[in-house]
Amino acid sequence: MRDKLPPRDLFVRRLHLDDRKDVCDHFLRLDAQARRARFCGAVGDSGVSQYARSVVVPGSIACGAFVDGQLIGLAELHCLFGSWPLTAEAAFSVEPKWQDNGVGDALFERIFAIAQNRGVKTLQIMCLKDNRRMQHLATKHHAQLSADQDVVAAMLHTHWPTPSSIVEEIVGEIRGRSHMFLW
Numbered sequence: 778m779r780d781k782l783p784p785r786d787l788f789v790r791r792l793h794l795d796d797r798k799d800v801c802d803h804f805l806r807l808d809a810q811a812r813r814a815r816f817c818g819a820v821g822d823s824g825v826s827q828y829a830r831s832v833v834v835p836g837s838i839a840c841g842a843f844v845d846g847q848l849i850g851l852a853e854l855h856c857l858f859g860s861w862p863l864t865a866e867a868a869f870s871v872e873p874k875w876q877d878n879g880v881g882d883a884l885f886e887r888i889f890a891i892a893q894n895r896g897v898k899t900l901q902i903m904c905l906k907d908n909r910r911m912q913h914l915a916t917k918h919h920a921q922l923s924a925d926q927d928v929v930a931a932m933l934h935t936h937w938p939t940p941s942s943i944v945e946e947i948v949g950e951i952r953g954r955s956h957m958f959l960w
Contacts, residue, residue, distance in 0.1 A: 789887045790953020792839040799848040801829035814908045815870040849875045852884035862898035890942045893935040902931040
């Protein structure tokens with residue numbers, strides 16, 4: 778896997794209710810292989826559209842990677858309530874033409890900081906065994922991988938919030954909101 782720098786005009790921000798159409802459009806632009814990787818199986822347009830409506834809802838946390846005002850990548854954080862210490866699952870998607878370009882790294886770093894700042898102690902990512910990109914991204918960020926028959930689970934352990942994780946999230950939010958006004 779090659780590690781290129783992200784595009785200079787890439788920015789990552791939290792998604793809001795008015796981003797729902799962009800989320801749906803992003804998922805619909807994923808080709809069959811990228812959809813299968815994101816949803817751990819084949820999903821048609823109607824299933825993608827239905828799922829997209831559930832991504833940005835009150836209480837959810839999702840971040841989008843934007844280039845020129847278009848959503849090209851998405852990271853979701855879903856808390857697994859009832860677990861202590863708190864555990865959350867993260868899911869990622871990046872449009873094929875933007876893969877291997879640093880977009881996944883930018884999303885990963887933001888969603889990891891958000892999880893850390895909310896007291897999540899374990900972050901898990903599930904992917905298909907043949908999803909080498911996701912496994913590479915997870916191990917690059919020091920995840921421990923364990924494989925089942927068809928699925929790989931990546932586990933990361935966070936620390937308590939730090940001044941740098943808090944600043945990272947705040948600066949990212951300010952930068953993201955300022956970009957919203959440009960597009």
